[in-house]
Structure formats: structure tokens, C-alpha cells
Amino acid sequence: MSKLRIHSLVRSPTLAALALAGLCALWPAPSQARTIHLIETGSTLLYPLFNLWVPTYTATHPGIRITTEATGSGTGIAQATANLVQLGASDAYLSPALQHLHPGLLNIPLAISSQMINYNLPGLNNRPLHLSGPVLAAIYAGQIRYWNAPAIRALNPDLPLPHHLILPIHRSDGSGDTFIFTQYLSFSTPAWMKSTGYGTTVSWPSVRGEIGATGNPGMVQALATNPYAIAYIGVSYRSAILKEHLGQAWLKNRAGQFVFLTHANVEAAVASRAPHTPPNQSISLVFAPGANAYPIINYEYVIVKNHQASRHVARAVREFLDWAIAPSGGNAPTFLNRVGFAPLPKLAVLQSQRQIAEIH
Amino acid sequence: MSQATRDLPPRPSSGWIRYRRIKSAIGWFLAGTALVALSVAMVQILLYVFLKGFHSLSPKILVENTVGVGGGLKNAILGTALLSGSAMILSALVGVAAGLYLSEFGEGRLGTLTRFLSDVLVGVPSIVLGFVGYVTLTVWLRWRFSLAAGAITLAVLMLPYIVRSTELALRRVASGIRESAYALGCRDHQVVFKVLLKAAAPGIGTGILLALAISAGETAPLLYTAGWSNYSWSGHLIHEPVAYLTYVIWSFIGEPFHSAHALAYVAAFLITFMILLINLLARFLIASSPHSNR
Amino acid sequence: MWFRRLLAFFALLVPLVLLAIAAFLVFYAWPAIHYNGLDFLWRDTWNIGNQYANPVQRHGETVMPGAQFGILFLVAGTLGSALIALLFAFPLGLGAALFLSEAVPHRFGHFVSFFVELLAGIPSVVFGLWGIVFLIPFLSHHVFPILARIFHFIPFLARPIGSGYGLLTSSLVLCLMIVPFITATLRDALRSQSTEMREAGISLGATRFEVATRILLPGQKTALAGATMLAFGRALGETMAVLMVSGNALNYLPHNVYSPISTMAAFIVAQLDSALADPTGMAVRSLAEIAVLLLVISLITNGIARFLIGMLKEHTL
Numbered sequence: 001m002s003k004l005r006i007h008s009l010v011r012s013p014t015l016a017a018l019a020l021a022g023l024c025a026l027w028p029a030p031s032q033a034r035t036i037h038l039i040e041t042g043s044t045l046l047y048p049l050f051n052l053w054v055p056t057y058t059a060t061h062p063g064i065r066i067t068t069e070a071t072g073s074g075t076g077i078a079q080a081t082a083n084l085v086q087l088g089a090s091d092a093y094l095s096p097a098l099q100h101l102h103p104g105l106l107n108i109p110l111a112i113s114s115q116m117i118n119y120n121l122p123g124l125n126n127r128p129l130h131l132s133g134p135v136l137a138a139i140y141a142g143q144i145r146y147w148n149a150p151a152i153r154a155l156n157p158d159l160p161l162p163h164h165l166i167l168p169i170h171r172s173d174g175s176g177d178t179f180i181f182t183q184y185l186s187f188s189t190p191a192w193m194k195s196t197g198y199g200t201t202v203s204w205p206s207v208r209g210e211i212g213a214t215g216n217p218g219m220v221q222a223l224a225t226n227p228y229a230i231a232y233i234g235v236s237y238r239s240a241i242l243k244e245h246l247g248q249a250w251l252k253n254r255a256g257q258f259v260f261l262t263h264a265n266v267e268a269a270v271a272s273r274a275p276h277t278p279p280n281q282s283i284s285l286v287f288a289p290g291a292n293a294y295p296i297i298n299y300e301y302v303i304v305k306n307h308q309a310s311r312h313v314a315r316a317v318r319e320f321l322d323w324a325i326a327p328s329g330g331n332a333p334t335f336l337n338r339v340g341f342a343p344l345p346k347l348a349v350l351q352s353q354r355q356i357a358e359i360h
Numbered sequence: 361m362s363q364a365t366r367d368l369p370p371r372p373s374s375g376w377i378r379y380r381r382i383k384s385a386i387g388w389f390l391a392g393t394a395l396v397a398l399s400v401a402m403v404q405i406l407l408y409v410f411l412k413g414f415h416s417l418s419p420k421i422l423v424e425n426t427v428g429v430g431g432g433l434k435n436a437i438l439g440t441a442l443l444s445g446s447a448m449i450l451s452a453l454v455g456v457a458a459g460l461y462l463s464e465f466g467e468g469r470l471g472t473l474t475r476f477l478s479d480v481l482v483g484v485p486s487i488v489l490g491f492v493g494y495v496t497l498t499v500w501l502r503w504r505f506s507l508a509a510g511a512i513t514l515a516v517l518m519l520p521y522i523v524r525s526t527e528l529a530l531r532r533v534a535s536g537i538r539e540s541a542y543a544l545g546c547r548d549h550q551v552v553f554k555v556l557l558k559a560a561a562p563g564i565g566t567g568i569l570l571a572l573a574i575s576a577g578e579t580a581p582l583l584y585t586a587g588w589s590n591y592s593w594s595g596h597l598i599h600e601p602v603a604y605l606t607y608v609i610w611s612f613i614g615e616p617f618h619s620a621h622a623l624a625y626v627a628a629f630l631i632t633f634m635i636l637l638i639n640l641l642a643r644f645l646i647a648s649s650p651h652s653n654r
Numbered sequence: 655m656w657f658r659r660l661l662a663f664f665a666l667l668v669p670l671v672l673l674a675i676a677a678f679l680v681f682y683a684w685p686a687i688h689y690n691g692l693d694f695l696w697r698d699t700w701n702i703g704n705q706y707a708n709p710v711q712r713h714g715e716t717v718m719p720g721a722q723f724g725i726l727f728l729v730a731g732t733l734g735s736a737l738i739a740l741l742f743a744f745p746l747g748l749g750a751a752l753f754l755s756e757a758v759p760h761r762f763g764h765f766v767s768f769f770v771e772l773l774a775g776i777p778s779v780v781f782g783l784w785g786i787v788f789l790i791p792f793l794s795h796h797v798f799p800i801l802a803r804i805f806h807f808i809p810f811l812a813r814p815i816g817s818g819y820g821l822l823t824s825s826l827v828l829c830l831m832i833v834p835f836i837t838a839t840l841r842d843a844l845r846s847q848s849t850e851m852r853e854a855g856i857s858l859g860a861t862r863f864e865v866a867t868r869i870l871l872p873g874q875k876t877a878l879a880g881a882t883m884l885a886f887g888r889a890l891g892e893t894m895a896v897l898m899v900s901g902n903a904l905n906y907l908p909h910n911v912y913s914p915i916s917t918m919a920a921f922i923v924a925q926l927d928s929a930l931a932d933p934t935g936m937a938v939r940s941l942a943e944i945a946v947l948l949l950v951i952s953l954i955t956n957g958i959a960r961f962l963i964g965m966l967k968e969h970t971l
Binding site for chain 3: 380381383384385387388390391392393394395397398399401402404405406408409412454457458460461462464465466470471473474476477478479480481482483484485486487488489491492494495496516519520523547548549552573574576577578579580583584606609610613624625628631632635636639643
């Protein structure tokens with residue numbers, strides 16, 4: 001393709017001169033040579049947080065430009081791996097195969113996110129609905145098909161559940177939300193682990209009435225327009241759920257307790273699971289033990305190559321990430337509360353700092 | 361024609377004629393309804409895009425860069441102009457030359473092959489070009505998301521349109537003009553540059569403008585070649601992503617934020633407006649040309 | 655002579671670019687073509703495998719365990735949406751062209767047809783935006799419930815009506831995008847016919863409608879077929895608008911017209927992200943296999959269209 005350009009430039013002088021003149025006119029003077037342009041791409045769940053961070057950070061760091069892009073965790077991982085971007089955002093940690101393939105790749109937690117199970121049961125959206133991993137697995141596998149099935153009634157003896165087909169909604173694009181939801185199903189239900197397993201895209205069993213949706217906004221919209229549907233939705237979209245008057249389920253955790261998504265319950269899960277985080281920080285926080293532990297939480301990662309294009313870029317990446325995980329910086333409640341995230345626990349901050357220091 | 365005569369009975373009765381009149385009236389009514397339905401849809405889309413966009417439009421949006429899902433669209437407006445402009449230059453260089461060959465010397469096998477394959481290239485879905493551009497230019501050549509990768513992908517997309525419209529425009533030039541030029545002793549390149557290109561310029565220009573309009577509205581070939589940037593282009597051909605308007609429409613309408621939707625509406629307004637303007641300009645160009653009626 | 659050679663070189667670039675793209679895609683997709691075999695088209699699962707396990711060897715290729723690539727649901731979605739779009743677009747385009755060419759004054763017809771042709775210039779994403787913000791709420795709240803109630807006895811039109819993202823919505827958007835092709839081509843073809851034909855028809859006592867449909871139209875059958883084929887090809891390969899309104903179904907066939915679907919072109923954009931996470935690269939290569947198929951489809955549809963139009967005369971669109 002480059003050959004094409006060269007030949008055309010060499011062989012037709014008049015047009016080439018015109019083209020060059022045009023290019024020169026468009027070409028701005030090389031501006032501030034020291035400016036470093038970092039590109040972030042990946043997780044749609046982290047995207048709003050990056051968008052809160054970047055204006056604040058770049059306002060006080062004039063030499064740095066940061067572009068943010070919402071593409072998806074898979075793109076984040078792949079493009080950081082291929083050195084196409086400096087910061088890849090991902091809801092899921094790197095798979096062992098990827099780590100084996102690219103030893104220089106770091107996954108560094110930046111914050112903690114959680115997931116809701118939402119439903120649209122006309123007249124019952126304000127009443128607490130209790131659900132467990134095995135029941136959800138059976139719903140998404142098509143084994144429980146009606147809202148008044150015995151297994152659901154057993155968890156909710158007081159609710160007048162209707163005899164209506166359950167419409168399970170799942171993400172049809174690759175998604176970290178699917179990753180942690182299917183982990184909850186897999187860890188709580190051996191049969192699901194065996195048949196379907198977990199991943200950013202899984203091969204969903206075919207269920208009558210199932211709906212595929214794109215992105216968290218698509219999930220909210222599909223749930224709102226389809227009575228008797230159920231969906232898994234990232235916590236950043238809680239305000240949208242409240243606005244549509246949809247229900248949010250209590251979930252059975254590993255200790256057998258039904259818990260609601262609250263700050264305290266997320267903290268409880270973090271407290272029980274985060275201390276087990278290995279130095280490379282690849283760990284699932286889903287289905288943590290503990291009486292009050294909320295079962296579906298996860299680290300939100302940034303995927304970075306330990307060897308960057310230049311010393312200056314490496315330093316810029318280190319400084320930005322150090323700021324992002326600092327309780328006085330990016331992990332301050334002013335940022336995290338707006339997207340419903342929880343801050344990193346102390347140990348994770350230390351581990352993240354240690355990983356960040358490896359970037360050179 | 362003979363069919364029509366056959367269908368008409370030899371001695372039409374007045375009932376038969378009335379029946380046919382009614383049938384014709386119903387036919388025209390249905391055809392008219394089809395046209396009205398189309399026009400209503402067209403007007404609805406345009407009005408919707410224009411009203412929504414105009415409602416959110418502000419001078420601020422035109423002069424500021426994008427910040428997350430807020431700010432302005434200066435980076436994207438400049439980026440779209442840059443990507444389509446560079447693609448147009450690349451594509452016009454090759455396309456006009458190839459069109460010249462097809463029209464003047466393209467009776468042989470190479471001509472037939474080129475004609476057919478360029479028609480096929482028109483039909484290749486733009487995402488296929490984007491995919492190939494991503495794997496080859498962005499990743500394999502390590503250009504990353506960049507102006508060069510995006511513009512070259514777009515140029516390939518535009519190429520067949522320019523080739524064919526150039527050929528068509530040149531074929532409309534009366535052959536007498538060619539013959540007299542050759543008779544006066546002109547060489548090939550003199551005939552082409554001094555006579556043919558001048559005579560066919562409006563037609564060629566129209567083709568290039570229409571290709572430009574198509575490229576400005578494309579998204580799929582750019583998603584994985586041009587990338588996205590929150591800043592205006594700073595002069596690097598490779599290694600620096602470029603923003604463009606269609607990305608804003610696709611990506612920001614899915615975000616649950618009001619500011620993001622506003623930017624998407626304005627971007628849709630701007631790009632539709634630009635494309636309609638280019639289309640009008642192209643029509644004007646061809647209508648004003650002295651050779652428009654052959 | 656050097657000048658002709660130079661022009662020939664540029665002309666050669668066009669086929670070379672296309673051949674290079676085709677050769678590259680086939681080469682790149684080869685491991686996937688080998689791994690997926692012929693089942694690629696008939697299988698109904700797209701599963702990139704367990705990303706958190708270790709890669710395994712199967713059929714001589716390295717893949718993640720459980721990886722299986724089949725695109726029957728994409729074939730169904732692509733063909734279904736394009737065919738339904740054509741079902742709407744054909745009569746609409748035909749009717750509009752007849753009306754514009756034969757029923758209204760030439761000036762007015764020229765003006766309106768220019769207007770309709772502008773529809774073809776509106777970018778795909780703008781159609782998608784309009785689809786998401788206007789068409790889908792409108793259809794899912796006002797049209798689909800009524801449609802499903804009236805036709806409740808026809809399985810493919812009965813409930814559930816879903817979220818509005820789906821087959822019928824995609825087809826409607828596609829229809830608007832391809833109608834201008836049919837209208838513009840047919841109107842030009844009709845207008846190019848001599849006035850004598852029309853006058854002869856009228857003098858025989860035929861109504862104007864009969865002249866249009868029985869005298870003028872039969873002569874344009876091939877042009878109409880060619881334009882329809884081109885429009886069909888365009889509908890098969892359309893990406894962004896479909897991506898935005900189709901609901902992006904994964905691994906299931908539509909059970910009614912309101913079901914979410916996905917098409918081959920849209921699927922490449924929607925799944926490239928997840929596919930890139932596959933460390934063995936087989937998922938991306940399988941997407942390349944879809945791109946190869948799209949290339950073959952466009953070769954076939956354009957080939958047929960050009961053949962039909964070429965049969966008519968040496969006339970270019």
C-alpha cells in the first residue's frame with residue numbers, strides 16, 4: 001500500500017505537488033515536543049471513571065494528554081499487548097495463557113466494582129426478591145422457566161410470584177460483566193461450571209424467551225421494556241435502574257446469607273477475599289466467604305506492558321497510575337461514589353504500587 | 361409492444377374500459393403511496409437529525425476538544441476533514457489515472473478485468489476493508505491507530521467510485537475532439553492533459569466529490585484503523601490516533617449520559633449536513649458543465 | 655507509449671488491491687478454515703472457548719478448550735434481514751420510480767428523485783442513531799404490539815415482541831438504505847425510453863398506467879433485476895446501522911420477526927473485541943473467515959448484477 005503512495009507521488013509531479021502543498025497546509029507546526037499522549041481503551045465499565053479522572057489529572061499535569069475510549073475489555077487487553085495503546089482497561093484479569101504468552105504484561109487493579117441482579121416483575125419491583133447462584137444458573141440454563149417455580153418460591157415464600165415465563169437477558173457482546181456473572185454461577189453451581197463455565201463471552205444455553213443486549217445501557221433498556229425479564233447489570237448503572245423503577249435482587253452468598261448490594265457488604269467481601277491477592281494481582285473476588293460478603297464484586301484492572309516505548313512514556317504512565325490508586329487522588333470518594341465503585345484496600349494499593357514501579 | 365396490443369380486446373366495452381381505468385387509478389395510488397412513504401421517511405430522518413442536532417449545537421461544541429463524553433467536537437471535525445481529505449488525494453491520484461486508462465486504452469483484457477473487479481470492490485462491505493486495514497496497517501506494519509492507516513483504508517474504499525466515474529466522464533467527451541487532437545500531432549499525454557481532462561473535469565470532479573461524501577460518512581473502516589483521540593491532530597502520520605465524527609455518533613449514543621447524547625446528535629447533524637452539501641455541490645458542478653447534455 | 659504504460663500501471667492497481675485483500679484474508683483465515691471445516695456454515699455456536707484454561711491441540715491447531723465456531727445464526731440473520739428488507743424495498747422502489755418517471759411532470763420528478771437519492775447519501779451510523787432514538791421506541795411501543803395482536807395466528811409475527819431491537823427493525827432500516835438504488839436506476843432506465851413508445855401506447859387506447867407497466871417496464875426487467883441485486887448485496891454487507899439496531903444476537907436463530915439477530919458484517923465489529931482476547935488468535939482468524947465469506951458474497955451478487963446490466967447494454971450505473 002505504501003508502494004502505491006510513493007509511486008503516485010513520484011510519477012505524477014503536478015498532482016503530487018498539489019497534494020504536498022495540501023498536506024503542508026494542513027500540517028500544524030510540531031507542537032510542544034515534550035507533550036506525552038497516553039491512550040486508554042477497553043472496559044465500558046471503567047470508561048466513566050477514566051472520564052472523571054482525566055480532566056482533573058490533565059488540568060494539573062500540563063505535559064500529558066490522555067485519550068479515553070470505550071471499546072471493551074478484550075480490546076483493552078489485546079491493544080495493550082500489541083503496544084497499540086499504553087493503558088488497556090479490563091474488568092477481567094489476564095488469563096494464564098495470556099500471561100504465559102506475554103510475560104511482560106501487568107494487570108493492575110485500580111478500583112473495585114460490583115454487579116446487580118435486576119428484574120422487572122410488575123407490582124413486585126419494590127419487594128425484596130431473594131435469588132441464589134444455583135437458581136440463577138437454572139434460569140439461564142432454561143431449567144427454571146416460570147417465576148412461580150418451586151425453587152424460586154422456596155427462597156421467597158412471602159411473594160405472590162406470577163405464573164409467567166422468565167425472560168433471561170444476557171450480554172451479546174464480549175463483556176467483563178458476563179465474566180463475573182458467569183463466575184458467580186460457576187463458583188456456586190458445579191453443573192454450570194461443567195456445562196458452560198465462565199468467560200467474557202460464553203455459549204449461552206438456548207432458552208425460550210431469552211434476550212441478547214449490547215452494553216449496560218442495552219441491558220437496562222431491554223429490562224425496562226420487557227416485563228418478567230431478569231438481567232445482570234454493572235453498579236455504575238444503578239441510577240438508571242432506579243429511574244426505571246426496576247427491582248434489584250438480594251443474593252445468596254457463600255455463607256448462605258442473602259445480602260443486598262451496600263457499601264458495607266462490598267467492604268465485607270473485599271476484607272475476606274482481597275488479602276489472598278497474589279503479587280501479580282490475578283484473582284477473582286466473586287463468591288467471597290463471610291457472613292455479609294456481597295457475592296459479585298471484582299477488581300477493575302488496567303493492563304499495562306512493563307516495557308514502554310520510552311522512558312518518558314513509562315514515567316507518565318507510572319505517575320498517572322500512582323495518582324489513580326491513591327486514596328487522595330483517583331481513589332477519592334468524590335470520583336468513586338459517582339460510579340458506585342469501592343476504593344482499593346490498603347494491601348491492594350501496596351501491591352498495585354509495586355507493579356506500577358515495574359513499568360520502565 | 362406487441363404484448364400490449366395482444367392484451368387489449370378488439371372491441372372494448374365501456375365496462376371493460378371503466379374497469380381498466382379503475383385498475384390504473386389504484387395502481388397510481390399505490391405507486392404514489394410508495395413515493396409518499398419514502399419521502400415521509402426521508403423528511404422525518406432529516407428533520408429529526410437536524411432538529412436534535414441543532415437543539416444541542418453551541419459555539420462551544422465547535423471550538424473545543426472532546427473531554428471524556430463531554431466538551432466539544434473540534435478534534436472530530438478536523439479529524440474527519442483530515443481523514444477524508446487525505447484519502448481523497450490518494451484515491452484521486454490513482455483513480456483518475458486508472459479511469460483514464462479504462463476509457464482511452466481499456467478495451468483489452470486488463471480493461472475488462474479492472475472494470476469488473478472495481479465493480480466488485482464497490483460491493484465489498486466496508487468492515488472487510490477495515491478488518492484488513494487493522495490487521496495489516498495497524499498491527500502488522502505497527503502504524504498503530506493513525507491517520508495513515510485510516511486514510512489508506514478509506515482511499516481503497518473510494519477508489520472504485522472514482523475510477524468508474526472518471527471513465528464515464530471521459531467517455532462522454534466526443535470522440536471527434538480526441539481525433540482532432542491526435543490529428544494535430546498531439547501525443548497521448550498531451551491529449552489527456554490538454555484536452556480530455558479539461559473537457560471531462562466537471563464529471564471527474566463530481567465523481568471525486570461523491571466519493572468524498574461516501575468516505576466522510578463511513579465508520580466501520582475507521583474503527584480499528586484511525587482509532588479515537590480526545591485531541592486535535594498534532595502532525596504525526598503514524599502512531600497517533602485521529603478523531604472523527606461518525607465515531608462520536610456510534611459510540612456516544614450508547615453512553616448513559618446526557619452530554620454524550622448531545623455530542624452524538626451534533627455529530628450526526630454536522631456529518632449529514634456536510635454530506636448533503638457535498639452532494640449538492642457535485643450536482644451543481646455537473647449541471648453547470650457545458651458537456652452535461654453531451 | 656510510456657504514458658499508456660503508466661496509466662496501465664495505475665489501472666492494474668485496482669485489481670491488485672482487491673486480489674491482495676482477498677489473498678491476504680484467505681491466507682490469514684486459513685488456520686480457521688482448516689479448524690472449522692465445512693461445519694462453519696451449519697453450526698449454531700460461536701464459542702471462543704474457555705479463556706482461563708490452557709490452550710489445547712485440536713485438528714492440528716492450537717485453540718482454547720471448547721472453542722467452536724459456527725455461524726448459522728449469522729447466515730440466518732444476514733439473509734433474513736436482507737430478504738425482508740428487499741421485500742419492502744422492491745415494491746416501494748418500483749412504485750416510486752414509476753410514479754416519478756411517468757405520473758408527474760419531468761421537472762418535479764427530477765427534483766423529488768434527487769431528494770430520494772439523497773437518502774442513499776445519509777451515513778449508515780446516522781440511520782443507526784435514528785433507529786435507536788426514534789424508530790425503536792416508536793416501533794416497540796406503537797407498532798409491534800398492534801402487529802403482534804392482529805397477526806397473532808401467524809407464528810412468525812406473533813408475540814413476544816421483545817425490546818424493539820431485532821430482525822424487523824433491521825430490515826426496515828436496511829430497506830430505507832437500499833430503496834434509492836432501485837428507484838434511481840429504474841427511473842433513469844424508464845426515462846431513457848423514447849417518447850414514441852409512450853405515444854404509441856396511448857394511441858392504442860392504453861391508460862398511462864398500462865403504458866408504464868405493460869410497455870415501458872417489461873423492457874427494463876434486466877435493469878430492475880440488476881439494481882435489485884446490487885441493493886441486495888448492499889443490504890447483506892451493511893454494518894453500522896444493523897449493528898446499532900439488530901440487538902446483536904449470539905448463538906440463536908430468530909424465532910419471530912421481533913427477535914434480536916446479528917449479521918455477518920455487524921458481527922465482525924461486535925465480536926472483534928472479545929476475539930482479540932483469545933491468546934491463540936483462532937477467534938480473530940475465524941472472524942477473518944467471515945470476512946472471506948462476505949467477500950465471496952459480494953463477488954457473487956456484483957457478478958450477477960453486472961452480468962444482468964451488461965446483458966442490457968454497455969451501460970454503467
